[in-house]
Amino acid sequence: MKAENYNERRIEIDGWPVRITSYKLGERYVCEADNVSPGAILARIAAPSAEDAEKQAISKATHLLGKTKRHEV
Amino acid sequence: MAQYAHPEVLADTAWLAEHAPDPSLRIVEVDVDTSAYDLGHIPGAIGWAWNTQLCDTVQRDILPKPQLEKLLSESGIDQDTAIVIYGDSNNWFAAWAFWQLKIYGHKDVRLLNGGRKKWIAEGRELTTDVPSYPSTGYHAADPDLSLRAFLRQVQDAARAGSVSLVDVRSPQEFSGEILAPPGLPETCQRGGHIPGARSIPWGKACADDGTFKSFEELQALYAGEGVDGSRPIITYCRIGERSSHSWFVLKYLLGYPNVVNYDGSWTEWGNLVGAPVGRGAAA
Numbered sequence: 001m002k003a004e005n006y007n008e009r010r011i012e013i014d015g016w017p018v019r020i021t022s023y024k025l026g027e028r029y030v031c032e033a034d035n036v037s038p039g040a041i042l043a044r045i046a047a048p049s050a051e052d053a054e055k056q057a058i059s060k061a062t063h064l065l066g067k068t069k070r071h072e073v
Numbered sequence: 074m075a076q077y078a079h080p081e082v083l084a085d086t087a088w089l090a091e092h093a094p095d096p097s098l099r100i101v102e103v104d105v106d107t108s109a110y111d112l113g114h115i116p117g118a119i120g121w122a123w124n125t126q127l128c129d130t131v132q133r134d135i136l137p138k139p140q141l142e143k144l145l146s147e148s149g150i151d152q153d154t155a156i157v158i159y160g161d162s163n164n165w166f167a168a169w170a171f172w173q174l175k176i177y178g179h180k181d182v183r184l185l186n187g188g189r190k191k192w193i194a195e196g197r198e199l200t201t202d203v204p205s206y207p208s209t210g211y212h213a214a215d216p217d218l219s220l221r222a223f224l225r226q227v228q229d230a231a232r233a234g235s236v237s238l239v240d241v242r243s244p245q246e247f248s249g250e251i252l253a254p255p256g257l258p259e260t261c262q263r264g265g266h267i268p269g270a271r272s273i274p275w276g277k278a279c280a281d282d283g284t285f286k287s288f289e290e291l292q293a294l295y296a297g298e299g300v301d302g303s304r305p306i307i308t309y310c311r312i313g314e315r316s317s318h319s320w321f322v323l324k325y326l327l328g329y330p331n332v333v334n335y336d337g338s339w340t341e342w343g344n345l346v347g348a349p350v351g352r353g354a355a356a
Contacts, residue, residue, distance in 0.1 A: 001113065001200070003193045016255045023193060025113050035255040037243040038315060039162050039276055041106045042256045064256035071264055073249045073352055 001026045010036065013058070014065045018042070020057065022050060029053040033061035075288040078328020082171075082321075083285070084157045084183040086192050093117050099154050099206070102189065103127065103170045104161040105314075113199035115159070115192060119148050119206075123166040123314070127173060135173050135221070135336065142211045145179075149206025152180070159185035159192065163276070163283045168317040172334055176221060178214025184321065187283040194282065220320075222307045222335035227342070231267050231349075236305040238270035239295075241319040242339065246311070247272040249352045252343070253311060260311065261343030265350040267309065271298040272355035275315045278322045291327055302329030309335040309342075 003023040011018050017036040022029065025046070031053035033043040043060035047053035077083070092098055093116060100118040102110050110120035121127055126144055127136055136144070150156060156179065160167035164184055174182045185192070193199070222230075230236040245251045249264030266272070277294055280286055286294070292301075300306060306323055308316040313336030324332040342348055 002196045002198055003113075004196065006194045006196070021190075025199065030112060034162070037276065038246075038254050038274060039165075040254045040257055041109075041162055044106050044109060044112070046112055061256065067258075068251060068253075068255045069259070070250055071252070073264075073354075 003030075011058075013062050014068075016065050016068070018058075018061055018065070020054065022054060024050070031057040033057045035061075035065070077285075077288050077326040079325040081181075082183050082325045083186045085186050085284075086195055086197060089115070089157055089185060089192075090197055095155075097153070097155060099148060099150050099156050101148070101156060101158045101167075101170065102160055103158055103166040104189070105165055106161060109161050109189065111201065113201055116198055116200045116202070117204055118159075119204060121148075121170060123169060127166070127170055133337075135176065135216075138177065138213050138216065141173070141177050142213050145211040145213070146209045149209060151209040151211055155181040155183065157183045157185055159188045161189045163190065163279050163318070164188040165275075165314045165318055168321045169314040171321060172220065172317040176216050176218070178217060186285060190283040220333055222309075222333040222337075224335075224337055224341060224345075226333075227267065227307055227309070227335050227337075228348075230305070230307060231269050234269055236307050237300045238267055239298075239300060239306060239308045239316075239319060239323075240266045240270040240272050241275040241308055241310045241315050242266075242272075243274055244272060244354065246339070248354045249350070260340045263343045263350050265343070265352045266339075267342055268349050268351040270309075270351065271300060273298050273300070273319070275310070275318045278319065285322065285326060288326065291322055295323065295327070302327065302331075305331040305333070307333050307335050309338040311339045312336070313338045 029050040043057040252259040310316040320334040
């Protein structure tokens with residue numbers, strides 16, 4: 001199998017830049033969310049539809065990013 | 074365009090697609106997110122989990138020699154096998170594996186330029202089949218600890234100002250605004266950086282497609298922060314994998330002679346009682 005319709009785009013969640021990477025792999029749709037800087041994977045979801053995969057990935061990324069505290073420097 | 078100092082440590086995706094069936098070659102995937110391998114991997118690739126198979130799971134340390142020998146033997150790798158490693162997040166933990174394999178003296182190790190991201194983006198073949206290979210009797214060399222920095226060495230170097238300390242984390246981690254990459258658990262008591270360190274985030278070494286930038290671009294990137302190989306270099310991050318990536322760039326692509334990875338990194342320094350900490354954005 002080969003990845004099809006590979007796509008990357010950037011969004012913002014709670015003020016953090018997030019890269020959304022999506023593609024179809026076999027019968028499943030994969031959506032990955034990473035935090036751009038430094039680029040750590042926050043969510044990698046495989047689901048039966050592209051919409052479902054993205055919704056779950058963004059939900060998980062939102063949950064994780066919501067826990068990040070900004071400290072006074 | 075100048076060639077990298079050691080171009081033999083890189084494999085590109087087109088070359089690997091052609092040579093993947095070569096029995097003298099073993100492909101290994103090492104991801105940050107260890108579930109990625111199960112979704113689909115390069116045909117013939119085996120998967121190593123960084124958090125259980127590439128570290129001592131009891132005390133904090135790299136993989137002990139007997140366990141490394143067992144892992145490589147079970148992976149069908151012998152001393153003469155060429156190993157091509159790749160992974161997600163632009164090869165963070167692939168570089169961590171590369172670093173450990175060099176510590177234990179494996180001769181032919183290469184990183185897949187662009188990693189998992191580029192392979193997938195190019196629409197190259199993937200599989201969920203997990204291969205198995207006949208076991209070998211791998212014998213590793215004694216660890217070459219000249220590639221690794223320990224706390225005391227970093228403390229002495231920071232105090233003396235005798236090395237180039239390269240902090241490869243994000244600017245917000247460097248400044249102390251955040252204690253871990255956004256969305257990841259905080260694993261230290263204090264934010265900031267080792268005094269005297271220069272902020273050169275690992276990702277600046279990569280192009281958009283995940284491949285490494287050219288020799289000239291890399292040279293300019295580090296020289297712009299006063300890191301030109303004329304002094305010993307210590308790279309660090311949070312837990313040592315991103316700094317393995319920058320260590321790889323400095324040692325093998327730029328060919329600087331004395332580059333070590335401080336894998337204790339910020340999770341060690343940022344938790345030390347009495348350790349000095351630099352705060353604020355890079356100058």
